[in-house]
Amino acid sequence: MWTDTRPAVEMPRLFERGGDTVSFAGGLPDLDVLPLDAISRQMSALVRLGGRVALQYSTPHVAQALLPAIVDLMGREGARPDAGGLVPTSGSQMGLMAVGLALAVPGETVLVQTPAYPGAAAAFRTAGLRLHALPRDARGPAPEGLRETILRLRGVGRTARLVYCNPTFQNPTGATLDVDRRRELLAVADELGLLLIEDNPYGLLGFAGETTDTLTALAPERVVYLGTFSKVFAPGLRCGWIAAPPEQAAALRRTTEVMALSPSALAQAAIAAFHARSGWTELIDRYRAAYRERCALMTDALERELGDGGQWTWQRPQGGFYLWLRHRGGLDTGPLARAAAERGVSFVPGSHFRIDGEPSNALRLCFSHVPRERIAAGVSRLATVLRGDAA
Incomplete structure (x- = not known):
């Protein structure tokens, strides 16, 4: 499954700061x-009372205590995740790599919403996949263009089953696909047997509090959803999840276990404790x-x-x-x-x-x-x- 393909997209040095820049x-x-004081007290109590569990290896499953936090977040955008389809990750970047390794084989083509998040392009290329731009129009990714491109690629013998998109407050453009366009894309996916990879770090960060139903809320059987606590809680805990149809979840779980052995029990417990006490609102x-x-x-x-x-x-x-x-x-x-x-x-x-x-x-x-x-x-x-x- 691993290849010697090197990422063709250089990851920009985004987090370096210094001087007067x-x-x-x-x-x-x-x-x-x-609320750092509250989080500090909760983590101190967590380690003091349950450290032998929280600091130990765990299994490649989302902890039971963390499920309400994930269900709460996804429910705000219309989704109702099945616990059996949840796979823990150390954030969406790990999820992207897992998708490329678990759900495709080297040489396959993945259609990518452009302009594209560089981390997705690098992950897919590292997994040996070929990238192709997802056609777009003034409203965003274009359903008819998707259909034509998939049929053309398949017509010349290329395998094309995966479509990657970041539909809400997209990185880098900030654009959001309207619900009608989402339904149109999902109809094409159903027609052609496609699997959409939905990357959604920013969906709950609408300035006026508005939300848009996620792709996985509209058609969970056609979507592998990448979730993360990095933008709504804190990135330093490196905690996220994949919500996938059952037939994909097992392969993703095996792959993430190879990648990380186990998720951080401490990170999952810390987030669960915060949500249990304070909620997300x-x-x-x-x-x-x-x-x-x-x-x-x-x-x-x-x-x-x-x-x-x-x-x-x-x-x-x-x-x-x-x-x-x-x-x-x-x-x-x-x-x-x-x-x-x-x-x-x-x-x-x-x-x-x-x-x-x-x-x-x-x-x-x-x-x-x-x-x-x-x-x-x-x-x-x-x-x-x-x-x-x-x-």
């Missing part, structure tokens, strides 16, 4: 909203408010610095972590990233989100973790580079 690069959550609301404020500060600053009708276009996100800028004239943003670094601001060039290795006229800005008081200054530095008037 204002980082709009990495998608880090704002952990200032966490208050914490998610605090995250939403923090990101709503930062997004407004960033978009307001961009409008002041770059104005309407200029060379750069963007849409104000309604949730998630990211803002996607595009240059009307097709300017390659790769060199701009180096120029911006010299001015003390960082972002991720759009080329990192392509699957063909070509330059891009887009760039991604992340607002989720930037100190509020530094957003305007960072945008001002960035605008100097984007306008082309840097010294």
Whole structure:
């Protein structure tokens, strides 16, 4: 199953920070909203009273105590997961790797929503899969384009059964597929026997509290769902899950056991204890408010610095972590990233989100973790580079 294929997509160094640089690069959550004193007390009690279990190896199953936390989260977007189909992971990135290894064979083609999350592209390529762009239109991934592409690939002898998408507050564009389009894609999947891989880290982070039914809520038999606590709780615990149809769950469980032997019993217990005491509503609301404020500060600053009708276009996100800028004239943003670094601001060039290795006229800005008081200054530095008037 393993191959010597190397990832063709370089993972950007998203989490490096230092000096006076204002980082709009990495998608880090704002952990200032966490009730750290309460979490500290809960974890202390957990280790003191149950440390011999929490610090031991465990089985490759979601702990019974953690099930209510997962059911609660998924239920907010319309899903009703079956406990037998839940597979623990150390986060969605592990889930992506497990999907590539367990549900496909090297040489298969996976259709990928583009622009694509680089971690998904790297995971699938490392598993030996071939990537193909999922056709899109103004509303997002296009059902008729999906049908035509699958039939064309199969017509030349290529196996194409998997479709990867990030349908809610997508990384990197921030876009969300409407429910009608989701149903249309699922109808094509049912017609052609496809399995959709739904990556959903940001679905509960709509600024106004709105949610959209997940693909797995609409057609659980056609979807392998990747869930994570990294964006609604804390990434440092490295805890997530896969919700899969029974026929896929067994293969995924075997693969994740090979990858990690067992999930972290401590991480699962800590999250379960937090949810049992506090639930999710208050914490998610605090995250939403923090990101709503930062997004407004960033978009307001961009409008002041770059104005309407200029060379750069963007849409104000309604949730998630990211803002996607595009240059009307097709300017390659790769060199701009180096120029911006010299001015003390960082972002991720759009080329990192392509699957063909070509330059891009887009760039991604992340607002989720930037100190509020530094957003305007960072945008001002960035605008100097984007306008082309840097010294």
